[in-house]
Amino acid sequence: MSGYAIDPCDQCEEMIQPFLDRELSEEERQVAESHLDGCDYCRKRYKFEERLRRYVRQAVTESMSPELKAKLAELRTPLI
């Protein structure tokens, strides 16, 4: 806790998740990007979060079995 109302790194930290979710407004994105340009610490944090997310996403992704795919297709309304 820095004790300051607006610490640029705190503000940047708060933007990490919506930034990676592509949910920031154009204006907010620019604020985040210009801070990131000059702040090694925050840039490192962003990179870490991004990598973490990619790892989780890849690790937990499981494909559907061909059997299930076939079963779903069978649920279609038969053509008369």
Next chain:
Amino acid sequence: MAAVGETAPETEARRLAEDARDRVRFEEEALDLADQVYRVARRMVSSREEAEDLMQETYARAFRSWRSFQPGTNLRAWLLRILTNLNIDRGRRVQRSPDMQPLEEGDYFLYNRLEESTQGQNPDEERVLERLSQDDAVSALSAVPHDFRDAIVLVDIGDFSYNDAAQILDIPVGTVMSRLHRGRRILKQELAERAVADGGDSR
């Protein structure tokens, strides 16, 4: 049911043909999205069998009620909305958010723990995540309470916007954001525990 005005038989035939064509198109589009729907569904429930049952129930219901889908809106979100409702109907209660102590370190938790455990070796985040296995991610994610997990799965794996996730889960956008925030913290805490437990000699 009385038709207003007269309907010539050929007009009626054309209407039926168009209806059938629309339905076929709907079914094809829905099936094309099945892989993406499954990836999300699989992580909303705990077993593959459950996910497969849920997918079949979802598609059966979607094909039955295809007319209630508004063309031009997000079909993937519509299918996941059905799936989420069925999942709740199957007995999963909507979970009250547990009262949790805010984590002291919040978002820095995993980062700090991983840094600590590579002490003295000039921590390299490029490599710390490599210490976590695929199973670590799966078990850490399933340890997240399901309300929080659903938000993470929809946004991070399903690539849904906060708005779409809010509609699918039938909760306000602000709630999606707070569940994501808290859920990701819990996920990181779970991952940190596994990373430290693996002690650096996991894959």
